[in-house]
Amino acid sequence: MDVNELLPKSETLRLREKLIGPSCKLFFRADPLKIVSGKGQYMFNEKGEKYLDCINNVTHVGHGHPKIADVASRQLRVLNTNSRFLNDNLVVYAEKLTSLLPPPLSVCFFVNSGSEANDLALRLARTHTKAKDVIVMDHGYHGHVISLIDISPYKFNHKGGEGKPDWVHIAPVPDIYRGKYTDKDYSMEELTDLYTDEIKKIVDENVANGKGTSCFIAESLQSCGGQIILPPNYLRKAYKYVRDAGGVCIADEVQVGFGRVGTHWWGFQLQGDDVCPDIVTMGKPMGNGFPIAAVITTKEIADSFGATGMEYFNTYGGNPLSCAIGNAVLDIIVEEKLMENAVVVGASLLKSLAVLKEKYHIIGDIRGVGMFIGIDLVKDRESREPATSEAQHIISRMKEEYILFSADGPHRNVLKFKPPMVFSLQDADHLITILDTIFQEIESVNV
Amino acid sequence: MDVNELLPKSETLRLREKLIGPSCKLFFRADPLKIVSGKGQYMFNEKGEKYLDCINNVTHVGHGHPKIADVASRQLRVLNTNSRFLNDNLVVYAEKLTSLLPPPLSVCFFVNSGSEANDLALRLARTHTKAKDVIVMDHGYHGHVISLIDISPYKFNHKGGEGKPDWVHIAPVPDIYRGKYTDKDYSMEELTDLYTDEIKKIVDENVANGKGTSCFIAESLQSCGGQIILPPNYLRKAYKYVRDAGGVCIADEVQVGFGRVGTHWWGFQLQGDDVCPDIVTMGKPMGNGFPIAAVITTKEIADSFGATGMEYFNTYGGNPLSCAIGNAVLDIIVEEKLMENAVVVGASLLKSLAVLKEKYHIIGDIRGVGMFIGIDLVKDRESREPATSEAQHIISRMKEEYILFSADGPHRNVLKFKPPMVFSLQDADHLITILDTIFQEIESVNV
Numbered sequence: 094m095d096v097n098e099l100l101p102k103s104e105t106l107r108l109r110e111k112l113i114g115p116s117c118k119l120f121f122r123a124d125p126l127k128i129v130s131g132k133g134q135y136m137f138n139e140k141g142e143k144y145l146d147c148i149n150n151v152t153h154v155g156h157g158h159p160k161i162a163d164v165a166s167r168q169l170r171v172l173n174t175n176s177r178f179l180n181d182n183l184v185v186y187a188e189k190l191t192s193l194l195p196p197p198l199s200v201c202f203f204v205n206s207g208s209e210a211n212d213l214a215l216r217l218a219r220t221h222t223k224a225k226d227v228i229v230m231d232h233g234y235h236g237h238v239i240s241l242i243d244i245s246p247y248k249f250n251h252k253g254g255e256g257k258p259d260w261v262h263i264a265p266v267p268d269i270y271r272g273k274y275t276d277k278d279y280s281m282e283e284l285t286d287l288y289t290d291e292i293k294k295i296v297d298e299n300v301a302n303g304k305g306t307s308c309f310i311a312e313s314l315q316s317c318g319g320q321i322i323l324p325p326n327y328l329r330k331a332y333k334y335v336r337d338a339g340g341v342c343i344a345d346e347v348q349v350g351f352g353r354v355g356t357h358w359w360g361f362q363l364q365g366d367d368v369c370p371d372i373v374t375m376g377k378p379m380g381n382g383f384p385i386a387a388v389i390t391t392k393e394i395a396d397s398f399g400a401t402g403m404e405y406f407n408t409y410g411g412n413p414l415s416c417a418i419g420n421a422v423l424d425i426i427v428e429e430k431l432m433e434n435a436v437v438v439g440a441s442l443l444k445s446l447a448v449l450k451e452k453y454h455i456i457g458d459i460r461g462v463g464m465f466i467g468i469d470l471v472k473d474r475e476s477r478e479p480a481t482s483e484a485q486h487i488i489s490r491m492k493e494e495y496i497l498f499s500a501d502g503p504h505r506n507v508l509k510f511k512p513p514m515v516f517s518l519q520d521a522d523h524l525i526t527i528l529d530t531i532f533q534e535i536e537s538v539n540v
Numbered sequence: 541m542d543v544n545e546l547l548p549k550s551e552t553l554r555l556r557e558k559l560i561g562p563s564c565k566l567f568f569r570a571d572p573l574k575i576v577s578g579k580g581q582y583m584f585n586e587k588g589e590k591y592l593d594c595i596n597n598v599t600h601v602g603h604g605h606p607k608i609a610d611v612a613s614r615q616l617r618v619l620n621t622n623s624r625f626l627n628d629n630l631v632v633y634a635e636k637l638t639s640l641l642p643p644p645l646s647v648c649f650f651v652n653s654g655s656e657a658n659d660l661a662l663r664l665a666r667t668h669t670k671a672k673d674v675i676v677m678d679h680g681y682h683g684h685v686i687s688l689i690d691i692s693p694y695k696f697n698h699k700g701g702e703g704k705p706d707w708v709h710i711a712p713v714p715d716i717y718r719g720k721y722t723d724k725d726y727s728m729e730e731l732t733d734l735y736t737d738e739i740k741k742i743v744d745e746n747v748a749n750g751k752g753t754s755c756f757i758a759e760s761l762q763s764c765g766g767q768i769i770l771p772p773n774y775l776r777k778a779y780k781y782v783r784d785a786g787g788v789c790i791a792d793e794v795q796v797g798f799g800r801v802g803t804h805w806w807g808f809q810l811q812g813d814d815v816c817p818d819i820v821t822m823g824k825p826m827g828n829g830f831p832i833a834a835v836i837t838t839k840e841i842a843d844s845f846g847a848t849g850m851e852y853f854n855t856y857g858g859n860p861l862s863c864a865i866g867n868a869v870l871d872i873i874v875e876e877k878l879m880e881n882a883v884v885v886g887a888s889l890l891k892s893l894a895v896l897k898e899k900y901h902i903i904g905d906i907r908g909v910g911m912f913i914g915i916d917l918v919k920d921r922e923s924r925e926p927a928t929s930e931a932q933h934i935i936s937r938m939k940e941e942y943i944l945f946s947a948d949g950p951h952r953n954v955l956k957f958k959p960p961m962v963f964s965l966q967d968a969d970h971l972i973t974i975l976d977t978i979f980q981e982i983e984s985v986n987v
Contacts (some may be wrong), residue, residue, distance in 0.1 A: 097618050099628040112638060113623075114649045114837075115846030117853070120624040127626035131619045132729025147619060151855060157617050166613035170604050171544050173829040174596060176560075177567040179574035181546040184555035191559060203563045205652040206856060206866035212685045237854060238659045239687040377855055382620040384652045384831040384856040395753045399562030403700025406564070406619045407684060408598060408654060408824055409831040415645075 097129040098139045099271040121492060131156025134140040134513045134520060136497070144495045145520055149508040150316075150511040153351055153378030154425040161381050161421055168417040176203070176407060182416035189423055191389060193358045200395035202388040203411030207347035207376030208236030213405070214310070214372045215240055217390055218341045221397040224305025228295050228335065231266045232318030232503050235310060235345055244310065247317050252419070262295045264288075264309075264331075268321050270469055271477055281324055289330035296338035306340035308372075313360025316348040319502025320467025320509055322460050328364040341394065344370035351378045352426050352514065355435035355463030363462065380512075381422050385415040431514040435463035438521050442466060442510070445525040449498070453532040455480055466510040469502070479504035483535060490531045496524060542809025544576040545586050567946070568939060578603025579923035581960045581967060583944070593942045597763075597808040597958040600798055600825030601872040607973040608828050612861065620861040623650070624853070629863035636870055638836060640805045642816040647842035648790055649835040650858030654794035654823030655683030660706050660852070661757070662687055663820045663838055665788045668844040671752025675742050675782065678713045679765030679950050682757060682792055691757065694764050709742045711735075712777075715768050717905040717916055718924055728771055736777035753787035755819075760807025763795040767914020767956055775811040788841065791817035794833070798825045798983040799873050800961065802882035802910030810909065810953040825961075828869050832862040840953075882910035885968050889913060889957070900979040902927055913957040916949070926951035934978055941974045 094101070100108070105127055109119075119125040126144070130137045133155040136144045146156070152163070168182070176183055187201045187465040204210050219225060227244050229235075234247035242248045250256065257263065267288035273442050274287040292309065299306045309331060315321035331340045349360040350373075357363060361370055371394060376386035398405070409415065426432060431443075443461055446468065450456040457471030457480075470480035470487075484500040487508065491498045501509045541548070547555070552574060556566075566572040573591070577584045580602040583591045593603070601608070615629070615773055623630055633649045651657050666672060674691050676682075681694035689695045690705050697703065704710065712720040714735035719735040739756065746753045755779060764770035779789045796807040797820075804810060808817055818841060823833035845852070856862065873879060893915065897903040904918030904927075917927035917934075931947040934955065938945045948956045959967075 099632055102626065105626045105628055107629055108635060109626060112631060112634035112646070112648055113858070114647050114842045114852060116842070116848075116851060117623060117649065117858075118851045119626065125626050128619065128621060129627070131621060133703060136619075136621065136625075138778065156619065156621070159617060162613050162616035165616055166609045169609035169612055170606060172575065172583075172603065174575060174578060174583065174599060174603070176564060177574050178583075179549065179552045179556060179566065181552055184552055184559060185546055187559035188555060199559065200561050201559055202564065206656065206854070208656065208854075209653065209685065216686060237852060238656065238685050239663060248850065249852070253848030381863065382856065382859060384862070395561045395563075401563075401696065403698070404563060404565045405561065405684060407653070407655075409829065411560070411564075412829060414829065415831070468954030484774070 095129045095139050095141060102127045102139055118394060123173040134516045143495060145523065147510050147512045147516070147524065148497050148499050149383050149513055150348060150353070151377045152513045153516040154381050154422055154429065154431065155513045158381060158425065160425055161418060161465055164417050164421040165383070165414065168414045173412050173414040176411040180413050182413040182420070183289070183411045186416040186420045189420060190387065194373065194389060197369055197391045198389045200390055200392055200534060202405065204386045204388065204407050205384045205409050206386050207374065208238045208241055209407070210347065210374040210376055210388045211235045211310070211345060212238050212240050213388045214374050215244070215308070217372060217388065217394050217398050218308035220401060221341060221394045222305060222307045222339055224307040224339065226260045226262060226299055226304050226306050228262045228292060228306060228309040228340070230311045230315060230318070231263050233266070233310070233312060233315060234317040240325060244299055262299070264291045264295060266315055266318055266321055267323055267324050268319065270460070285324045285326045285330065287394055288324065289327060289334065292331045293334040296334055296340065306335060306338045308341045308343050309335040310343040310345055312345045312348060313363070314349045314354070314462070314465055315476050316509070316511070317501050319469070319507040320460060320465065323364065323460060326364070328361060328368050332368065332370070341371040343372040343374065345374050347374055348466060348501050350375045351422070352432040353378070353435060353464050353511070355439055379422065380415060380418045381441050383415060384409070384420045385419050426514070429515070438516055438518055439463040439466065440517055442521045442525070445521070447530060449532060451527070453536055455532060455535060461510070464510070464512060464514055464516060468508040470506045470508065479506035481506045484508060486535070487531055490534070491527060494527045496527055542576045542586050542588060547576045547588055548719065549878060550618045581963045592970065594957050594959045594963070594971065595944050595946045596875050596960055597795060597800070598824045598829050599960045601828050601869055601878065602962040603873065605828060607868055607872055608865060611864050612830070615861045615864040620859050622855060623858040624986065627860050629860040629867070630858045633863040633867045636867060641836060642822065644816055644838045645820055645836045647837055647839055649852065650862070651833045651835065651854050652831045652856050653731070653833050654821065655685045655688055656854070657821040657823055657835045658682045658757070658792060659685050659687050660835045661790050661821050662691070662755070664819060664835065664841050664845050665755035665790060667848060668788060668841045669752060669786055670755045671754040671786065673707045673709060673711045673746055673751050675711055675739060675753060675756040675787070677758045677762060677765070678710050680713070680757070680759060680762060681764040699731050709740060709746070711738045713762060713765055713768055714771050714774050715766065716771055716828070717907070732771045732773045732777065735771070735780065736774060739778045740781040742775065743781055743787065747785060753782060753785045755788045756782040757790040757792055759795060760810070761796045761801070761909070761912055763956070763958070764948050766916070766954040767907060767912065769909060770811065774814050775808060775810070779815065779817070788818040790819040790821065792821050794821055794823040796912060797822045798869070799879040800825070800882060800911050802879050802886055803974060826869065827862060827865045830862060830865045831856070832866050873961070876962070882961055885963055885965055885967045886910040886913065888965055889968045892968070896972065896976060896979060900983055902979060902982060908957070911957070911959060911961055911963060915955040917953045917955065926953035928953045928984060931955060933982070937978045937981070938974060943971060943974055
């Protein structure tokens with residue numbers, strides 16, 4: 094057995110089925126993977142077999158990074174307590190984080206997960222605006238707590254969901270390939286207008302119905318919804334309509350922040366230097382797998398929240414350990430030039446995927462930026478009918494080739510690339526070679 | 541400057557005020573403490589001054605425990621990924637945890653905080669019972685997310701709170717010293733009946749109004765509400781009434797679990813071996829400050845939740861790192877005999893406090909078990925009028941004596957003792973000596 098394995102795989106699986114809630118799903122349910130260790134962009138099973146990891150967007154600076162281990166070890170020996178005491182780690186980290194955002198975003202709340210962050214963002218928005226209604230993007234996902242399932246169409250409109258609460262309003266996702274309006278019928282400029290007009294329609298209806306709009310919350314690039322890149326000017330226009338109606342704008346950067354897009358630290362920045370949300374939430378990659386998340390907002394909104402007099406206390410949030418680790422992650426991103434790497438590797442992949450698209454009809458659309466890429470698979474390029482079962486087959490075949498990939502989006506037909514940021518050009522070449530082989534297999538069967 | 545200090549205290553404070561939301565409060569606001577390191581039951585400020593910590597119920601096995609640092613360091617080098625892969629740490633920890641609970645509590649969900657745990661418990665209860673209404677105890681506190689402020693009178697009935705939602709029903713807390721019914725007028729047996737009859741009244745009203753009862757949630761010992769010990773048979777009777785009406789019973793052990801009571805692992809076990817909730821939530825001390833929490837329930841309830849088909853995915857929950865640390869905490873509790881220590885130290889303190897009560901009229905009531913003790917301060921023993929300002933004065937005086945203490949309860953007059961479990965007999969003697977001095981000062985002024 095591997096030195097890091099405590100039980101035979103069959104026993105691990107038996108105990109998992111007995112002891113862990115059945116709602117907690119395994120990848121590759123029919124033949125789940127047991128992972129015992131990881132290094133950089135690779136994960137290893139109990140037999141020592143090496144998998145190339147294209148899906149772990151949490152392990153941002155790579156699996157098993159020694160600097161994170163060193164920082165945690167040192168801080169755990171020194172101190173880990175709550176944020177009701179003054180401690181330097183908290184303020185040093187808050188200062189560094191806010192320096193990476195436009196100046197109005199200057200006040201931090203530290204929490205433990207993206208779900209806690211979005212829940213708090215919702216409270217901030219409601220307290221500040223004194224309104225309740227929320228505008229969300231279709232297929233959006235914002236977290237697993239009760240308040241966020243309520244605002245996540247990815248949850249409430251799917252299996253086990255209870256549908257949309259009446260205070261939630263769904264704007265169509267600006268998916269220009271298979272959304273309500275597409276590039277088949279409209280220019281990019283028209284698409285931006287059509288999609289943002291849908292936001293305007295909602296805020297106007299809220300006004301007409303005597304209701305305010307507390308906020309518009311959107312992932313800066315939609316992930317679970319199918320790796321969607323917002324069209325140019327989308328946020329600029331959407332934010333204006335929302336603000337004109339008294340609402341605040343929340344950028345959910347939980348999945349895509351911290352330099353994943355390569356050219357910028359945050360996804361919303363792709364929309365232009367003048368585009369600035371009122372609240373940003375961040376999480377997943379923030380601690381490289383250590384539970385940290387944050388809400389960063391303006392002084393005005395933080396002051397409105399403070400003015401209620403209700404204390405906000407988060408037991409673990411902003412403790413010296415999590416801040417030390419968050420700080421180390423920021424340092425590593427810079428020291429190891431991971432954003433620069435994302436630019437180079439992302440561009441290379443998009444170029445190679447464009448070549449594959451020429452060869453294989455199953456590839457309907459390729460979209461992405463940096464280490465965030467989606468491949469929308471179709472049965473037919475004209476109808477754009479989603480190739481759902483083919484996507485599942487490809488994922489399984491890639492697993493056989495020791496590459497971990499996943500598919501998502503409303504039709505589960507979008508291959509989703511969001512690897513650790515240390516993913517290399519060599520890895521990209523290997524990935525393309527394997528994809529080429531598998532697409533070839535599929536097309537030869539279908540001929 | 542201390543080797544662990546990065547900034548002068550004035551600068552830390554300035555940055556804190558600038559960068560952290562004003563809703564996040566500091567202890568001792570007028571003159572906050574800067575803490576740079578900790579060891580066991582002690583914390584050290586930037587001048588190296590040593591404080592005896594009577595309030596950190598999270599740092600359960602003590603500040604800076606080397607074993608936790610070693611385990612974290614090793615696991616961070618090996619692997620930290622989400623629970624969609626099989627991993628031994630998860631099942632080994634789940635097996636150990638469930639072995640500490642009555643057999644029906646056999647299925648685990650791992651999350652990052654007590655708030656995430658109680659939010660999930662609420663979802664489980666509602667899904668299982670198909671009912672929405674919730675019974676809570678007055679002054680109860682269950683967490684900071686939106687769904688839990690809704691069920692926490694400690695929040696919704698206080699500053700900035702928006703009052704009780706109509707689906708929440710408040711049962712009076714069985715505080716036999718200053719609750720709705722007290723030991724002035726009734727025997728213990730009568731008190732249990734009176735307080736549990738209030739639960740019965742609520743479930744009956746729900747039935748009469750055509751509404752079900754999804755759950756009754758209660759801290760097994762109420763902490764923020766004023767260190768309340770439930771009277772004998774309270775949970776046995778309350779649970780029966782709730783279950784007879786189709787509801788499930790949730791024991792919130794977030795603040796008091798993991799052996800704090802000394803004789804048992806969980807607070808609810810103080811009520812008898814046959815008393816078993818349907819759902820238990822745990823958090824704070826679980827990872828000694830590392831963000832871990834859990835919901836443990838019955839197979840039936842977990843299966844109801846699974847049957848909806850909605851996946852429950854918690855990014856960090858149950859990852860190999862948090863499980864390794866949780867496991868180490870359990871080992872340390874046993875190896876260092878911390879529950880045995882809680883029994884001995886708690887008994888000694890209660891005995892010494894009883895002697896102080898003979899001497900000082902300000903002590904109205906002393907109650908506690910193990911490392912969970914409350915001292916209810918009064919202006920007058922007959923009227924039991926709460927000595928709120930005196931409690932605040934005592935806290936400040938103790939800080940001057942390098943002892944960290946806090947006051948809580950609806951009147952903020954209950955001194956709250958809930959230290960790291962390594963608190964020693966010698967610490968207890970020192971604490972009593974200082975308390976004696978301060979009570980003496982107060983009484984001499986008042987004479």
